Amino acid sequence: MALDVAVQMDHVSSISIRGDSTFALGLEAQRRGHTLFHYTPERLSMRDGRVTARGERLELREEEGNHFTLGPSEKVDLSGFDVVLLRQDPPFDMAYITSTHILERVQPKTLVVNDPASVRNAPEKIFVTEFPDLMPETLITKDIAEVQAFRAEFGEIVLKPLYGNGGAGVFHITKEDRNLTSFMETFALLFREPFIVQRYLKDVRQGDKRIILVDGQVAGAINRVPAETDARSNMHVGGKAVATELTAREREICERIGPALKARGLIFVGIDVIGDYLTEINVTSPTGIREVKRFGGNDIAAMIWDAIEARL
Numbered sequence: 001m002a003l004d005v006a007v008q009m010d011h012v013s014s015i016s017i018r019g020d021s022t023f024a025l026g027l028e029a030q031r032r033g034h035t036l037f038h039y040t041p042e043r044l045s046m047r048d049g050r051v052t053a054r055g056e057r058l059e060l061r062e063e064e065g066n067h068f069t070l071g072p073s074e075k076v077d078l079s080g081f082d083v084v085l086l087r088q089d090p091p092f093d094m095a096y097i098t099s100t101h102i103l104e105r106v107q108p109k110t111l112v113v114n115d116p117a118s119v120r121n122a123p124e125k126i127f128v129t130e131f132p133d134l135m136p137e138t139l140i141t142k143d144i145a146e147v148q149a150f151r152a153e154f155g156e157i158v159l160k161p162l163y164g165n166g167g168a169g170v171f172h173i174t175k176e177d178r179n180l181t182s183f184m185e186t187f188a189l190l191f192r193e194p195f196i197v198q199r200y201l202k203d204v205r206q207g208d209k210r211i212i213l214v215d216g217q218v219a220g221a222i223n224r225v226p227a228e229t230d231a232r233s234n235m236h237v238g239g240k241a242v243a244t245e246l247t248a249r250e251r252e253i254c255e256r257i258g259p260a261l262k263a264r265g266l267i268f269v270g271i272d273v274i275g276d277y278l279t280e281i282n283v284t285s286p287t288g289i290r291e292v293k294r295f296g297g298n299d300i301a302a303m304i305w306d307a308i309e310a311r312l
Contacts, residue, residue: 003034003082022087028301090165115265124280134278139197156200203275210288215307216262220292243295
């Protein structure tokens with residue numbers, strides 16, 4: 001059955017096709033005979049309960065520098081589509097939250113992936129706190145005294161924005177570092193929200209593993225090893241992707257959280273594991289499926305479309 005698929009994403013011209021999971025999902029949709037419609041979040045509208053978007057029909061191809069063709073601009077009613085892929089990148093701010101409220105209005109006639117209400121209620125660094133025994137010691141606060149006490153207890157800590165992404169604003173603070181108060185004062189100026197503090201995990205030097213789950217089941221994994229000069233393992237800041245296998249502890253983590261993901265309609269999820277600890281559950285715009293396939297793993301884009309078609 002051919003499906004009509006709308007993709008809410010950052011503009012297709014801005015993506016790097018080598019590592020972009022949305023691009024991989026689009027290619028697989030085309031391979032199956034599905035049609036694609038492309039629009040960016042700011043072109044989403046709602047009037048009198050009717051949800052529309054202004055965008056273009058989209059064709060994709062595996063050609064660096066020439067990877068897409070857009071048709072003429074048109075206004076469409078999203079309730080006329082079979083599937084909407086919610087795929088724009090964070091930050092997870094009020095604009096993102098508003099788009100989840102609007103997209104709820106096209107359900108259940110149109111399947112939104114991932115489920116917008118569950119995306120809204122499961123921010124990456126907060127959803128993970130539902131599984132406290134799987135994660136490292138974690139503090140969410142804006143209270144400087146609480147953070148100072150946390151560092152006094154654990155020595156080395158990681159300080160990061162609660163709703164950040166891509167490793168932006170992530171700081172490794174040692175026991176002797178005199179910049180902690182200055183960092184927190186800066187965070188307080190930049191962010192209205194609390195920030196997150198975690199015990200530093202030395203195992204991050206061996207990698208921050210991205211494990212992808214499709215409809216609650218393990219689909220593949222890739223290890224991201226940080227550069228010698230950086231505390232972060234994100235690939236766009238110099239982290240290196242390497243092939244990996246799952247440990248018994250990592251499989252235990254996936255088995256614990258899998259049913260919760262499936263029940264919430266979170267079909268495509270990427271979790272981050274350092275050593276024996278779950279650190280994030282990424283539900284907004286997970287990545288990593290192209291890297292998994294590049295290292296000989298599963299074709300996760302195909303697995304995701306199998307799950308979507310099964311839901312329909």
